[in-house]
Amino acid sequence: MEASLRSIRGTLVLSFALTLSVLVLLVLAGAGGTAVAASPEPASTPATASGERSGPAGAVPVLEIDGPIGPATARYVVRGLETARKSGSRLVVLELDTPGGLDSSMRDIIRAILASPIPVVSYVSPPGARAASAGTYILYASHIAAMAPATNLGAATPVSIGGEPEPAPMPFPGGGEPPGKKNDGGTQASSDGNGGDSHGSGKSAKGSGSSSGDSSANGKNDESGNSGNGGSSESPPLSGTAMERKVVNDAVAYIRGLAELRGRNAEWAEQAVRGAASLSATAALQQKVIDVIARDLPDLLARIDGREVKINDRAVKIESRDLAVVHMKPDWRTNLLAMITNPTVAYGLMVIGIWGLLLEGYNPGAVLPGVAGSICLIIALFAFQILSVNYAGLALVVVGTAMIIAEFFFPTYGSLGVGGLIAFVVGSLILFDTDVPGMNIGRPLIAAFATTGALMIAGIVYLGTRSMRHPVATGTQGMIGASAEVVTDFTGKGRVRYGGELWNARSDRTLRAGELARIVKVEGLTLWVEPQ
16 A cells, blocks of 8 residues: 555655656746747848836837737837836837737726827838737737738737637518617727637638738729728628627727827728728728838838827927937837746646646645745636636536546546546636637646556556455454464464464364464464465
8 A cells, every 4th residue: 555655755755756747847948939020130130138228318219019819028118118108218129020919908008008198100020920810909009010021910809718609680570670780980889898808810700711902891892902992881790709809899889989080090990890800001001091111210210200290189200310229129028028928838838837836735844846846836826817718618627627636535446537637638628718819728738647647547547456456464364374383382372472472363174383384264362274
């Protein structure tokens, strides 16, 4: 039994070590990605400045959004705009290359842009980049919207987190058209936010993908990717649940409000939300979605020089020609936040935390697993509080882990462990069930943890089965078949020595002192023996 416990503890230690190694590799991979993102620009651009320090008043701070928009990105942009304001900068450039991101983080960035006392220029760059979904909203919110050649924007339909299938549209009573047929600027939009939703490219109101040149709300396209009538406010009846319609209407009202504030194409903005329409840079300029197309940053500063923008009902003239460019990189706090709010890393921290506490419970006084597990679990819970988590998936992960732990205590021969493993895998798959790029858990990581758990369960079942085949080594059952030394000659009743103790013995045959006898039965404190 003790050997089996030692084997189980060894299995737990090995599992904890393997899990910790996986997380370390993930962290190193994240650090490597950060280093690449923070690498200096080509020689044609000025040197960068680190630590979110803005340059002198004559310099243009450049903030970079490269990848999915999450809490760390929002913190970086908000702090960058505040730093630029305090340093007296006359202009801020926000370089965009994003597939979308979380709705709450996008709105934090937009609020900071709208409250900025200095002009903010959103620039989709380099060529080949995109400002999809959340990036489109940010472009519409900026004082000046610019794009490099061969870039695109659009596909701004909200994507619901939770993975629930969308039901077929219900017929409207009387055969008429639903009230949502026509939206004149968001009269049906909900007044509350859609904090549980995120903006990710590639999913329309009916769940279909979208790219540059995708169909508009009415399904008819011209060469620019917009509707044939140039962008009408007419919109089709919305399918899905009432909550989905509310979320879409709220997003439509939000982007139309931004378009009206900046004097941009509000009709196309609505189509980008309802029908996931997309535009190339040239088409966006033709349809007055953006203000300028520029090859690079110097060309952008030259083209916007002399333009006037409105900030708090006052006209501000931009003087940007020949200004120096300073790239503001995220500080270590922002990089750390970006790392722990990565769903894959947060998931790994949660698993390590659970196994660390479990290992500490099996080996009281080990200290290291308990300390590491507690820290990892607290950080994971902090990340879950920031991210949009499917709590049904989280509950399945917790229940599955509890069932796997229960396998150690109850003789279920693997049934609890297998059920717990299934619950753990299903919960992991739907924990961050979203189509937003970069906001879900890597399937290989889930497979690695599931494989580790399956090997643990198989090891426990194997050890339990093997221990059942071994002869009983304790109690009276362990004495059967053992040898005892005869103390005195006797026939019938006498005494033998077993385990260093004198026992009363009985035998139907004659035994001599010093002989070894085999124990065949134990009755109370009397041993039945026979000659070997």
